Amino acid sequence: MSKEDILRSLADSVVEMDEELAGRLTLEALDLGVLPSEIVMDGLSKGMERVSDLFDQNEYFVPEVVVCADVMYAAYRIIKETSGCAYPTKGKIVIGVVEGDTHDIGKNIVSIMLEGAGFEVVDLGRNVPLKLFGETAAKTGADIVAVCSLMTTTRDGMKGIIEDIRSKRHGKIPFIMVGGAPVSEEFAQSIGADGYAATGRGAVLVAEKLIADKVRRIKDEII
Amino acid sequence: MRLFDYVAGQKRRLIYPQMGALGLKLTGYKMYDVYRSPQKQLEVAKVLDDSFDLDFVYPLDYGVIFVETLGLPLLKPDYDFPSTLDNPVKSHEILSAMKLPDPYSDGNMPVYLESISLLAENFSKPLAVALVGPFTLAVELAGATDICRSIIKDPVFVTELLGFTTAMVRDYALAVEKAGAKLIQLSEPSAVMLSPARFENLVQQKIQDVFDDLNAFKVLHICGDTSLILDRMFDCHAEGLSLDQIMSLGRLAPGVPDHIVIIGNIDPVTVMADLPAEAVRTEARRILRSMDAYPNFMFSFGCDCLINTPTENVKVCVEEVHQSLIHCDLV
Incomplete structure (x- = not known):
């Protein structure tokens, strides 16, 4: 062959x-x-x-x-x-389900789609403590943090995660994207997320766009 | 009497809200205070009924009652619904070692039955009780991702698991009916991840198995986008279908059989929790108008209300629904 x-x-x-x-x-x-x-x-x-x-x-x-x-x-x-070889990826993404929420099928699908599209994914699982998102992003040098919520009652936890990451206590600030059944584009904007996706495929497109924006920004700075 | 006859026989529209969590806000009780106490269940139901003039009475939704009875570890927030932390039923061996619980003696199941009886004795309004359906219970036991694998790689395990969960749900649903429930809702949110063909085998047939043994009004609730499985939902032997807010009721109503009551679907988050009361009224009015031509319609929320939903928003919503008349010429 x-x-x-x-x-x-x-x-x-x-x-x-x-x-x-x-x-x-x-x-x-x-x-x-x-x-x-x-x-x-x-x-x-x-x-x-x-x-x-x-x-x-x-x-x-x-x-x-x-x-x-x-x-x-x-x-x-x-x-x-x-x-024993590492291969190049499109970027590194830390993903997890917000604290208080144990539903992870949506997150698993997004994670699968992102890996399938060539991203390296660090999966924190479900019911993830707020600060662990920022800490893991800093430790791994992640480009994006993806936060999921499947319960109406836990989606507000996303705001705390974004504030924690943006507080710069973790150094480099990654992009933050959010998604899940109770999350809308409007809600994502209202809490200051960089991206929102309703589906696994949508998450891939958003992640690719965020990385492209980052590359463009770096190129502009160099020029 | 069928649910359709009950709903269409009213002069005005009925509201069937999923809002037990609001009862915690109004009483200050913690979730497990209420789960463990029939008296507190009664108190919560009375507070909700006094505050909102509802058309049905409810105990606080106890979605984890099955997994809790089976001993799965749970996350138990004080003021939110509990959920499973682990899904250990991964093999034939584990499943075959599990004993089907007795509704009258195992776990907190008898206490919940006592609560249901107490509510039925104290209210003349129909008592509605929601339970998790067999497929979603199977997902809770095995884990969503692992059950997806098993559906393709080990279908015999899935069949056995569904046999267990269907028996458990049916036994308890019968006990709930005997305790006084006049409406039993099965919730199958996990069903949206299946193809229509798999829905037929793994959900529809099991729901039928439970519903066929019941005399109470039978409602099936599935959150999310159900457009691909809606036709199959008609064949679940449910008398009412409760649908998510992302579904357009006005658009799908012409295709729903006349005898099935469409239930829904104001957004519990972006409308009920987030908007001011007058905007809630406008949205409720829009949904009611879109269903004006259908006597087989009962107003509800697309899913559970948030605990922090402003009570004024619920009042306005109920008020708007109750002002809406069912046109006699449609029935």
Whole structure:
């Protein structure tokens, strides 16, 4: 198989939820000398992009997305174990569900979509103490903090997280995006979030835009 | 009598709000003070009824009663609803070791039944009780992400788990009915993550299994965007469908069978909690007008009210609904 064929089949294996095939193709690609970054960006991520499209078209639903992501993660592990190699990502995102809220399926979907799109995600889980978002962002040098809430009663906690991060006690200030069932664009603006997304795919687009804005800003400063 | 006959038989519109948490604000009681005390449940129900002139009576919603009885660890805020901290039922082995609880002796289930009985004895208005549905209970037990995996990789486990949860919900729903509930709502918020075909197998059939054994009015509540599964919801043997605020009732109403009551759907957050009273009145009026042509409509919130919802907003909302008449020529 040529490199192109392997990468195409790798993308197919993600879409088809075939973990065994994805593992075999990943090893084959590494044997052939394909760079880990190419395996990720041109194989696995391409597959997850198609999964996102199928999700948007109501062909795939949450269970399919979860299992496709499992296939992608299994291949990631093989790359890491075999080559020990870190691959370039679009940016680093700290994500979690606000304190008091234990519902995490929405956050998991967003996390999967972001990783599938090539971001490195640090997942803090659910019921995350307010200050942990800023502390982890500072520790990991994250570009974005993504905060989710699935309960009407906990969404106000998002404001505290934004204030904590913006207080600069954690050094570099990352972008902050919010989402979840009780959160609206208006609410996101009212608490000073940099971005809002209603869906997993929307979160990817917002994250990509925020990173592009950051790159543009840095370029402008250099010029 | 069917729910439709009850609703359409009134001269004015009815309001069926999910607002138990407001009772805590009005009494100052903590959540578990009320859960553990039938007398406090009665006090909360009386305060809500006195304050808002409601069309139904409610005990404080106890969504975690099943998982609590099964021993799952919970996050228990004083003034908000509890939720599960861990979802340990991941395998056939764990599931097969679990015993189906007895509604009359296990956990806090008998105390809640006592509360329901006390409310039924003290009010002539119909008593409405909401319970979690079998699929959402399965999600609580196994975890949302893991149940998604199992749906594709281990469907036998999901079938077994749903067998357990359906039996548990049905047993308790029957006990709740026997205790005096006149309306039983099953809530299935987790169902929105499924395809219509999977909804049919994993949700619809189980809801039917529970509802078919009940004589009370039967309502199905699903939050979120239900547009893809709405047709299947019609076949759940529910007499009423309670829908989220993101659904346009006026647009979907023509497709709903006449005998099914559409319930909804003022936004509990961006309207009820966030806007001033007159804006709430305007929004309530808009929803009522959009449903003017439908006798099979009962006003409600899209989901639970926030505990900090201004009481004036609820008063205005109830007032506006009660001023709205059902046109006799429509029935």
